[in-house]
Structure formats: C-alpha cells, structure tokens
Amino acid sequence: MNNIGIVCHRGLWKKEHEQNTENAFKLALSNNYGIETDIRERNGEIVISHDIPINDNLISLDKFLLIYNDLGRNLPLLLNVKCDGIKDKTLSLLQKYSIENYCLFDMSIPETVNYANDKLVKFLSRVSDLEESPILLEKAQGLWVDSFYGDYPSFSFLENYIEQNYFLCFVSPELHGRQTNAFWNSLKEWIKSKDFKRNTVLICTDKADEAYLHFNYDLED
Numbered sequence: 533m534n535n536i537g538i539v540c541h542r543g544l545w546k547k548e549h550e551q552n553t554e555n556a557f558k559l560a561l562s563n564n565y566g567i568e569t570d571i572r573e574r575n576g577e578i579v580i581s582h583d584i585p586i587n588d589n590l591i592s593l594d595k596f597l598l599i600y601n602d603l604g605r606n607l608p609l610l611l612n613v614k615c616d617g618i619k620d621k622t623l624s625l626l627q628k629y630s631i632e633n634y635c636l637f638d639m640s641i642p643e644t645v646n647y648a649n650d651k652l653v654k655f656l657s658r659v660s661d662l663e664e665s666p667i668l669l670e671k672a673q674g675l676w677v678d679s680f681y682g683d684y685p686s687f688s689f690l691e692n693y694i695e696q697n698y699f700l701c702f703v704s705p706e707l708h709g710r711q712t713n714a715f716w717n718s719l720k721e722w723i724k725s726k727d728f729k730r731n732t733v734l735i736c737t738d739k740a741d742e743a744y745l746h747f748n749y750d751l752e753d
Contacts, residue, residue, distance in 0.1 A: 535723050535726075535728050535729075535730060535732070535733065536719075536723055536733050536734065536735060536747045537566055537607075537608055537730070537731040537733070537734040537735075538565045538566065538734070538735060538737065538740050538743050538744050538747075539565065539566040539567065539568050539608055539610060539701060539734050539735065539736040539737070539740075540556075540560040540565045540566065540567050540568065540736075540737070540738075540740045541568050541704075541707060541736050541737060541738050542556065542567075542568070542569050542570070542582070542738075543555075543556025543557045543559065543560045543567060543569070544556055544559040544560040544563060544565060544740055544741075545559075545738075551582075552569055552570070552580050552581070552582065552591070553591075554591060554595075554599065557569075557591075557596060557599050557600070558599060558603060560740065561599070561600065561603035561604055561605070561607060562603060563740070563741075564605065564607065565607065565740050565744075566607040566608030566609060566610070566734065567600070567607070567608075567609055567610070568610040568611075568612065568701075568736045569596070569610075569611065569612065570582040570611075570612045570614050571593055571611050571612070571613060571614060571618065571622065572584070572585055572614045572615045572618075573615055573617070573618050573621075574588070574590060575588070577592055577593075577594075578592065578593035578594070578618055578621050578622055578625065579591065579592050579593060580592070580593065580596055581614070582612075582614065593622065593625050594625055594628075597625055597626065597628070597629045597631060598629065600629070600631065601629045601630075601631065604631075604633075606632070606633045607633065608633055608634075608635075608701075608731060608734055609631065609633060609634040609635075610634070610635050610637060610656070610676075610701060610736070611634060611635070611636050611637070612637060612638045613636050613637065613638055613639045613643070613647075614638075616639070616640055616642075616643050617643075619636075619643070619646060619647055619650065619653065622636065623650070623652060623653060627652075634654060635654045635655055635656045635673055635674060636653060636654065636655045636656070637655055637656035637657075637658065637676050638658070638676070639655075641667070644657075644667065644668060645668065648668040648671040648672070649671075654673045655671075655672055655673065656672055656673065656674050656675060656676045656701070657669045657672040657674075657675055657676070658675060658676040658677070658678060659675055659676075659677055659678075659685050659690075660677065660678035660679060660680060660684075660685070661678075661679050661680055661681050661682070661683045661684065661685070662680055662681075663678075664685070669693075669698075672698065673698070673699065674698045674699035674700060674701060675690075675693055675698055675699075675700050675701070676701055676703070677690065677700050677701065677702045677703065678703045679703065679705070679708070680708065682705075682710060684702070684715065687718075687722045691726075694728065694732055694733075699731065699732050699733070699734065700732070700733050700734065701733075701734040701735070701736055702719065702733070702734070702735045702736065703736055704716075704735050704736060704737035704738070704739070704743070706737065706738050706739060707736070707737070707738060712737075712739065712742075712743075716743070716746055716747070719733075719735070719747075720746065720747055723747070735747075
C-alpha cells in the first residue's frame with residue numbers, strides 16, 4: 533500500500549482549459565485521487581474559481597460538493613479560500629453534505645484567525661522556504677508545505693510536525709513551473725524510510741497519474 537495521498541490540483545485534466553471543470557473533478561474522484569481547488573464568492577454564492585469571477589459560467593460549491601459526495605469515498609478535499617467573508621457559507625455547505633475529510637487554507641491572516649477560532653472549522657497552517665513558523669498551528673489539522681524558490685523545508689524539520697499528529701500536503705514543483713524529478717525522488721526515499729500512516733503525507737500535483745506511478749512503484753521493495 534502506498535503511504536502518500538495524491539491530490540489533484542483543480543481536478544484531473546490534460547489541458548489547462550479543463551481545470552476546475554465538472555469532468556476534471558469527476559475524473560479525479562473516480563481515480564481515487566483527492567482534490568485541491570479554489571473557492572470565491574460570486575453574487576452571494578460560493579463558486580469554484582481561482583481568479584476573480586467575471587461571469588456566471590462557474591460551478592457552485594454546492595454542486596461541486598454534491599459531485600464529491602457521490603464519488604468522493606472520503607478522499608482528501610482541500611479548499612483554497614480566495615476571498616474573505618465566506619467562512620459561514622462554506623461551512624454550512626460542508627455540513628449539508630456531511631463532508632468530514634476536508635481542510636480550508638490560504639486565507640488572509642485576519643481570516644485565518646477567524647477560521648481558527650471556530651471550533652467547527654478544519655484548516656491548514658503552512659510552512660515554506662519563506663515561512664518557517666506556521667501560524668495558529670495548535671488549532672490546525674495539518675500543514676500546507678510550499679516552496680517558492682525551490683528549497684522546501686527539510687524533511688527532518690517536518691518530521692516534528694508528523695510526530696505531533698499533523699498531516700502534510702506538499703505543493704509539487706510543477707505548480708511553480710519547476711521540474712519534478714529531484715524533489716519527487718527525495719520525497720519518495722524519505723517516505724520509504726519511514727512508517728507513516730496512510731495520508732499522513734499528501735502531494736498536490738498537476739500530474740496525478742505520473743505521481744501515482746512514481747510513488748507506488750518500488751515503494752514497498
């Protein structure tokens with residue numbers, strides 16, 4: 533069994549225009565991959581959108597969660613919060629569909645405080661090559677692990693958080709326009725050397741099928 537969870541960045545897609553589409557979400561879930569996507573507000577409704585929405589041709593969070601509920605099998609769901617003031621509406625929809633395996637993340641700092649103070653909210657703090665100390669960690673479920681300039685926090689540093697029962701989700705290098713091979717190889721070797729519980733370590737990637745093969749092949753040898 534593999535010990536890393538694959539999380540599809542905006543669904544499972546081949547061409548960029550397929551990102552954040554209903555088909556991309558269904559393909560990801562049907563292949564047993566988690567999903568990371570972006571949420572915003574549009575005309576009083578929470579919608580799936582990375583950029584500020586300028587039209588109404590968007591999937592609502594309500595519809596997205598219905599798809600997830602039908603196909604999700606309790607797979608990881610990470611929602612990147614792109615605007616302030618939508619906590620209560622978002623939480624209401626997650627509760628409507630009884631979705632438990634989710635985390636909200638990337639809120640502004642004032643909003644992160646707001647989310648952290650709501651005991652019903654599950655959220656991620658973060659570390660990166662620019663952020664050594666995660667904020668409000670004691671109230672978070674896990675860490676979003678990023679690398680803006682190519683140097684991830686060291687695995688030995690991150691193990692301290694795993695020992696405290698936090699899970700980690702790594703941002704795969706291609707999301708920042710870099711090659712994956714060196715980091716994927718290092719991450720795989722680290723995971724092979726440990727006895728982590730399933731889904732203690734996740735990777736958010738545009739290359740879900742490649743990542744699945746890379747991290748599963750030879751993992752248990």
